[in-house]
Amino acid sequence: MVGKERICFRHEDSLSTYEFAEESDGTQRLFDFIDLLLTNDRGAVFVVDEINRSLHPMLSKHLIELFNRVHAQDKVQLICTTHEDALMNLNLLRKDEVWFVERKTAEGSRLYSLDAFGDVKTETSVEKRYWEGRYGGVPVLNEAVLGGGWK
Numbered sequence: 001m002v003g004k005e006r007i008c009f010r011h012e013d014s015l016s017t018y019e020f021a022e023e024s025d026g027t028q029r030l031f032d033f034i035d036l037l038l039t040n041d042r043g044a045v046f047v048v049d050e051i052n053r054s055l056h057p058m059l060s061k062h063l064i065e066l067f068n069r070v071h072a073q074d075k076v077q078l079i080c081t082t083h084e085d086a087l088m089n090l091n092l093l094r095k096d097e098v099w100f101v102e103r104k105t106a107e108g109s110r111l112y113s114l115d116a117f118g119d120v121k122t123e124t125s126v127e128k129r130y131w132e133g134r135y136g137g138v139p140v141l142n143e144a145v146l147g148g149g150w151k
Contacts, residue, residue, distance in 0.1 A: 006019070006020070007019075007020045008020075009023060009027075025053075025054035026054040026055050026056065026059070028054075029053060029055060030055075033048075033063060036078065037066060037067060037070050042074045042075060042076060043074075043075045043076070044076045044077070045076075045077045045079065046076070046077070046078050046079070046080075047079045047080070048078065048079070048080040048081075049080070049081050050080075050081055050083070051063070051064075051080035051082050051084075051087075052082045052084040052087065057084055057086045057087075060082070060084055060086075060087060061086065061087060061089070061092060064078070064087065064092055064093070065092060085127045085130055086127060088114070088126040088130060089126070089127075090120075090121075090122045090124070090126060091122070094115075095113070095114045095115040095117075096114075096115040098113065098114035098126070099111060099112065099113050099114070100112055100113075100135055100136060100137030101137055102136045102137045103139075112136075114126065114135065117134070117135060
């Protein structure tokens with residue numbers, strides 16, 4: 001690869017270097033977010049599907065905290081999907097920033113905000129209430145979905 005730049009990694013005290021392709025999906029995924037954090041466009045909108053894909057839950061949370069801190073004075077917006085319930089943290093996001101999608105059989109999907117549930121307070125365990133089904137947006141698991149033979 002003469003004349004081409006490449007990214008190599010060295011892990012802690014290791015003498016070996018690793019090519020980008022040899023790194024984990026999570027490490028490679030972090031590079032997807034560089035522009036999200038370093039953009040000069042102060043009105044940018046980023047849309048990320050499954051922001052937590054291949055990332056440790058603590059790293060996903062840290063990424064959103066870092067985004068919020070870096071762009072605190074900007075109009076940069078991050079719209080993302082996730083199945084990571086730990087990100088429904090009201091110390092991380094406001095109620096109006098958490099939205100649910102509930103699939104309807106014939107009518108399409110319904111989109112609604114956590115803010116629609118007036119009784120939610122910052123100290124409330126949103127994650128616990130979500131798992132209890134209080135906010136909807138959870139899959140319906142039945143024999144048709146599971147393939148019949150499952151019990």
